[in-house]
Amino acid sequence: xxxxxxxxxxxxxxxxxxxxxxxxxxxxxxxxxxxxxxxxxxxxxxxxxxxxxxxxxxxxxxxxxxxxxxxxxxxxxxxxxxxxxxxxxxxxxxxxxxxxxxxxxxxxxxxxxxxxxxxxxxxxxxxxxxxxxxxxxxxxxxxxxxxxxxxxxxxxxxxxx
Numbered sequence: 803x804x805x806x807x808x809x810x811x812x813x814x815x816x817x818x819x820x821x822x823x824x825x826x827x828x829x830x831x832x833x834x835x836x837x838x839x840x841x842x843x844x845x846x847x848x849x850x851x852x853x854x855x856x857x858x859x860x861x862x863x864x865x866x867x868x869x870x871x872x873x874x875x876x877x878x879x880x881x882x883x884x885x886x887x888x889x890x891x892x893x894x895x896x897x898x899x900x901x902x903x904x905x906x907x908x909x910x911x912x913x914x915x916x917x918x919x920x921x922x923x924x925x926x927x928x929x930x931x932x933x934x935x936x937x938x939x940x941x942x943x944x945x946x947x948x949x950x951x952x953x954x955x956x957x958x959x960x961x962x963x
Contacts, residue, residue: 826910827906827910829849830896830897830900830906830909830910830913831900831906832849833845833846833849833893833896833897833900834896834897834900834901834906834909836848836849836897837894837897837898837900837901838901842893842894842895842897842898843894845893845894845897846890846893846894846897849893850886850889850890850893879931881930882930896909896913899912904956907955907959908955908956908959911951911952911955911956912952912956914948914952915948915949915951915952918944918945918948918949919945919949922937922941922945925937
């Protein structure tokens with residue numbers, strides 16, 4: 803991928819990322835409701851159980867009959883298989899936080915701030931085999947705006963904690 807292609811992605815990627823944010827909000831709300839009527843562990847088990855069922859159905863719908871060529875098959879690093887652990891922790895933590903005075907918007911605002919902080923750190927340190935990319939002034943400014951926006955939602959929003 804060229805630098806120009808990376809800086810000017812197709813609009814479908816923006817739409818997909820925006821839709822993902824909406825789905826994430828919906829998921830956090832539903833998981834919070836499950837936790838409210840049960841507990842965060844029940845919420846996580848239910849979310850991941852229904853996720854497995856949905857994934858199997860989607861795989862059956864889009865399954866391709868041809869097998870991948872052996873010479874092109876790469877093995878994922880061992881640490882890549884631990885994404886489910888962070889997913890389970892995320893469901894349990896957000897299910898708890900969304901039922902606190904933070905509410906849905908405060909939980910997601912802090913979650914977004916945490917995502918941005920961690921991603922800038924991962925880029926600058928080259929975590930998980932990524933190429934190092936040191937943040938520039940725009941990255942730091944964007945990081946500050948996201949954190950400030952999260953603080954505004956939590957401290958001065960209509961449902962302030």
